[in-house]
Amino acid sequence: MGLYPAISFHPDAVFHHLGERVIVYAPGAAESVLGALSGQGFLLIKGEAELGDKYPASVYYNAARVGNFVFHNTKYTDKVLRKTFSKWT
Numbered sequence: 001m002g003l004y005p006a007i008s009f010h011p012d013a014v015f016h017h018l019g020e021r022v023i024v025y026a027p028g029a030a031e032s033v034l035g036a037l038s039g040q041g042f043l044l045i046k047g048e049a050e051l052g053d054k055y056p057a058s059v060y061y062n063a064a065r066v067g068n069f070v071f072h073n074t075k076y077t078d079k080v081l082r083k084t085f086s087k088w089t
Contacts, residue, residue, distance in 0.1 A: 002028070004053040013051065016061045016081055024081045026051050026061050049078040 007013050016024045023037060024045045038044055049060035056076040063072035063081065070085050 002050065002052045003058055007058060012062050013058060014061060016063060018084055019065075022084075024061065024078070024084055026078070045080060045084065047078040047080045049080075 003010075003013055014026045014029050018024060021041055022043045022045065024047050025034065026047050027050055034044060047061060049057075051057060051060060056073070059073065059076055060078040061081060063070055063077060063085075065071075065085075074082070
């Protein structure tokens with residue numbers, strides 16, 4: 001996947017839970033995890049930004065949502081994730 005070791009297993013670097021049963025995930029996410037989530041009834045939406053080991057390529061899926069507000073760097077947030085914010089928040 002390309003993340004540096006210290007954050008390579010941080011879920012918030014690879015997945016963004018939009019609420020309910022909807023998750024946007026980074027290309028290259030572990031197939032075993034995707035299968036487990038799908039098996040639990042989650043709708044999985046594949047993002048388009050490939051993760052990398054240096055900023056900003058390590059933050060494409062990292063965003064904090066509080067109510068209807070989303071805190072993220074709009075220059076680097078994955079395009080698919082950004083489009084889903086208005087639909088799911």
